[in-house]
Amino acid sequence: MITLPGLIDIHVHLRTPGQEEKEDFLTGTSAALAGGFATVLDMPNNKVPIITQELLQQKMELARKNTVCDIGFYFGSLGDNLEEFPKVASQVFGIKLYLNVTTGNFLIDEEKLRAIYEAWPESQPILLHCEGKTLPMALKIIKSTNKKTHICHVSSKEELSQIMTAKKEGLPLTCGVTPHHLFLTDIDGQKLGPYGRMKPFLKTQADQDFLWSNLDSIDLIESDHAPHTKAEKESENPPFGVPGLETTLPLLLTAVSEDKLTIDDIKRLLFDNPKRIFNIPTDENTYIEVDDTKPYTLNPIPFYTKCKWSPFEGKKVVGKVKTVYLRGEKVFENGQILAEKGSGRIISPVV
Ligand code: DOR
Ligand code: ZN
Numbered sequence: 001m002i003t004l005p006g007l008i009d010i011h012v013h014l015r016t017p018g019q020e021e022k023e024d025f026l027t028g029t030s031a032a033l034a035g036g037f038a039t040v041l042d043m044p045n046n047k048v049p050i051i052t053q054e055l056l057q058q059k060m061e062l063a064r065k066n067t068v069c070d071i072g073f074y075f076g077s078l079g080d081n082l083e084e085f086p087k088v089a090s091q092v093f094g095i096k097l098y099l100n101v102t103t104g105n106f107l108i109d110e111e112k113l114r115a116i117y118e119a120w121p122e123s124q125p126i127l128l129h130c131e132g133k134t135l136p137m138a139l140k141i142i143k144s145t146n147k148k149t150h151i152c153h154v155s156s157k158e159e160l161s162q163i164m165t166a167k168k169e170g171l172p173l174t175c176g177v178t179p180h181h182l183f184l185t186d187i188d189g190q191k192l193g194p195y196g197r198m199k200p201f202l203k204t205q206a207d208q209d210f211l212w213s214n215l216d217s218i219d220l221i222e223s224d225h226a227p228h229t230k231a232e233k234e235s236e237n238p239p240f241g242v243p244g245l246e247t248t249l250p251l252l253l254t255a256v257s258e259d260k261l262t263i264d265d266i267k268r269l270l271f272d273n274p275k276r277i278f279n280i281p282t283d284e285n286t287y288i289e290v291d292d293t294k295p296y297t298l299n300p301i302p303f304y305t306k307c308k309w310s311p312f313e314g315k316k317v318v319g320k321v322k323t324v325y326l327r328g329e330k331v332f333e334n335g336q337i338l339a340e341k342g343s344g345r346i347i348s349p350v351v
Contacts, residue, residue, distance in 0.1 A: 002253075004267060006038025006069075006286035006324065008274040009245065010093070011152060011176065011222030013103075014040070014071075016062055018047025023227045023306050025066035029344055030304035031225070031245040032069045033332040036288045036321040039280055039347065040069060040225075040245075041093050044076030045104035051076045053087040060091075060346050067344030068337055069326065072280070074127065079112030082119040089121040091348045093278045094150065096127045099134035102199040103226065103240050110137055117145040124349055125150045125174070125277065131200040135159055139166050142173065150277065151175040153224055155200040157210035164217045174219040174277050177211055179248045182221075182255075184311060192311050194238035198226065215261060219277060221269045223248045227307040243305045247312045253292050253319025279349035285328035291320045302335065 014028035032040045042063075044050035050059055056075060063071055074096045075088050085095075097116060098106040108116070120126055125148040130138045135151070139162065142149050154160050154175045163175050180198060185205050189196035196202060211218065226241025233239070252266050275282055295318050300310040324332035331339035 001322065002263060002290045002292050004036070004263070004288050004290065005271045005282065006288055006326065007036050007249065007270040008039045008280055009037045009223050009225065009248070009270070010041045010220060010274045010278055011043065012040045012225040012245065013043045013045065013227070013241065015046070015227065017059060021229055021306075025063045025071070026068065026341060027304055027306045028225070028245070029067040029069045029071060030337050031243070033324050033337060033339070034304050034321060034335070035245040035247070036249040036290065036324065037245060038069050038286045038288070038324060038326055039072070039282070041072045041074060041278065044074050044096055045098070045106050049076045049078065049104065049106055051078060051081045052084050056088055056091065064346055065342045068331060068339040068341065069344045070347050071344055072347045076106065077108070077116050078106065079108050079116060082115065085119050085121060089123060090351070092124065093280070093349055094125040094127050095120055097129070099128060099130040099138060100132070100199065102129060110141075113138065114141055117141050117147050120147065122147065123351070124279070127152055129153070129199070131155065131159065135162055139171065142166075142171050146172060148172045149174075152222065153178045153181065153200055154211070154218070155181040155203050156207045160210060160214055160217065164214065167217070174273070176220045176222040177218050178222060178224045179244055179251050180224075180242055180311060181208065182211060183251050188311070194233040195242070195309060195311050197238055197240055198224070198242050199240040212260065215265065218269070220273045221248065221252070225305070227305050229307055230309055233309070242311050243307055243309070246303045246305060247298060247310055249290070249321065250298065250317040250319040251312065253290065254317040257292070257318050279351070281347050281350045283327045286326050288321055288325070289323045291322050292318055294318065294320065296320065304337070
């Protein structure tokens with residue numbers, strides 16, 4: 001049995017309000033506990049994007065009654081809500097901006113990006129979805145404004161190389177990778193069809209190898225848990241995104257058993273760095289116990305996430321979360337959620 005601190009996933013899409021057919025706060029935070037996560041940070045690309053203080057408050061109210069783990073939120077912007085920034089800055093863990101097309105049509109251009117960079121208060125990071133061509137443009141703006149920035153889901157050799165160079169130059173940058181980019185390639189993507197379709201797309205083996213061999217330059221692992229229903233995935237125009245909360249830790253522990261990384265790396269990537277970068281409140285009596293001895297096959301049917309599928313279905317893994325303790329109280333044991341609905345906390349950054 002391994003004991004780890006309650007893990008932190010800084011990148012989830014729990015879909016509420018507006019798309020509860022995909023996920024809600026109870027199913028999403030239950031999936032978090034089942035996956036060993038005690039804290040999640042939820043993205044603002046809801047059906048109605050979270051770009052005002054009022055929408056943020058409404059979302060927080062919904063979460064308050066329905067979560068079983070701790071949850072914090074990000075703010076969003078399409079460039080026309082700069083006056084909201086000072087009102088929400090102390091309550092959110094950062095602002096998330098999309099420079100490429102993905103779920104939610106939440107796109108901004110260079111001019112808007114610069115205006116947002118100039119207006120966002122220093123305290124919490126700016127998070128970017130910037131893949132491919134939009135990365136150099138973003139790096140230029142980060143360099144001239146010197147605002148703390150987290151680059152989400154880095155997936156290619158080219159992107160990570162640019163980030164490594166920019167970090168050496170002293171830019172205030174951190175970056176994350178997803179489990180799907182660490183454990184799946186474009187070849188798997190062809191077999192998975194719509195179930196392997198996400199943004200950024202799955203990359204080549206060479207790209208994946210580069211991520212693994214430069215794990216030291218990666219600050220954290222983020223699941224980008226992005227559930228969609230099977231019906232949506234099987235439709236004419238399947239949406240981007242895959243669930244990840246319940247598979248991330250088993251995949252990583254399996255990689256530990258194959259000597260691809262260490263338990264200390266897991267702690268660094270899923271607890272220490274997320275906590276430090278995003279100023280996340282934690283408790284020393286919040287921890288998990290994991291059985292890392294018995295192999296089993298990933299089967300998404302008993303998962304708590306509403307979508308009940310996984311691109312990792314059928315994969316043999318070791319590493320099953322046995323128990324989760326939140327502030328000393330047992331909230332998950334052997335597949336069962338023991339926490340009362342609403343017992344998770346709505347958190348804000350530690351100042
Ligand atoms: O695959 C993705 N799905 N990438 C994103 O950037 C958004 C996410 C979603 O919300 O479904
Ligand atoms: Zn995302």
